[in-house]
Amino acid sequence: MDRMIGSIGCLAVLLAWVGEVRGDLILAFSPDGLTQQFNVKVGDSFNVDLYLIETTTNDLATYGLLGFGTRGEFSSAFIQATGGTVDSSFPFVGGGSNPDFSNEGQVDVFGGALQPPKSPAVHLATLGFTAVGSGTTVIRFGDLDSTFDDFSLNDPSVTSLDRSVFGSTLLQTHDVTINISAVPEPTSFFLTIFAAVSLAARRFRGAARLTKTGGGAAHAS
Numbered sequence: 001m002d003r004m005i006g007s008i009g010c011l012a013v014l015l016a017w018v019g020e021v022r023g024d025l026i027l028a029f030s031p032d033g034l035t036q037q038f039n040v041k042v043g044d045s046f047n048v049d050l051y052l053i054e055t056t057t058n059d060l061a062t063y064g065l066l067g068f069g070t071r072g073e074f075s076s077a078f079i080q081a082t083g084g085t086v087d088s089s090f091p092f093v094g095g096g097s098n099p100d101f102s103n104e105g106q107v108d109v110f111g112g113a114l115q116p117p118k119s120p121a122v123h124l125a126t127l128g129f130t131a132v133g134s135g136t137t138v139i140r141f142g143d144l145d146s147t148f149d150d151f152s153l154n155d156p157s158v159t160s161l162d163r164s165v166f167g168s169t170l171l172q173t174h175d176v177t178i179n180i181s182a183v184p185e186p187t188s189f190f191l192t193i194f195a196a197v198s199l200a201a202r203r204f205r206g207a208a209r210l211t212k213t214g215g216g217a218a219h220a221s
Helices: 002-018 059-063 162-166 186-220
Strands: 025-028 037-041 045-054 065-073 079-086 106-112 121-131 135-143 174-181
Touching: 025 162, 025 174, 037 045, 045 059, 045 065, 065 121, 079 106, 106 121, 121 174, 135 162
Parallel strands: 037 174
Antiparallel strands: 025 045, 045 121, 065 106, 065 135, 079 121, 135 174
């Protein structure tokens, strides 16, 4: 009984240690972490680059990132996936398509490294989209598989980083906003051009009249 109690106590300590959350790891959309949104027009194609950034500690730069995995969710009424690539630092991508866009409004992307990249900002993947509807939408990146260590540090303990990235409950997401403006209708476009040409013509005629009037007055004197 004492041995069982001791084992339970050790397990509780271990779980408490595993659940400890570091707040310095974020999924970002540029190496500096400053890109929070994209401004595009309907019909535009654009890429979203995904990075894991370390803001205070130096573990990524020291040990490197062994592997990663995340799921992005988006509204197919606003954007459609066009493809993507996993960074060449992570050649182990499993079978099938990766990034995997097989489910509408969703992308799964993951990879494992043979030589884990060491950097405070590790590039993970590039994802391609096309804007199909006007408005504002978001792409939310969250945990890929709660039963598996998706993000792992290449330290001697192969430390799981999942809770550092997605919070203690693995429900935290990292979002990027997509602002999509409508393309002007052809009729509106041509009306705008016509109005601009008409305004320019009126100004030209007005300038010509002034020149002619001025010339006549000088001749009369």
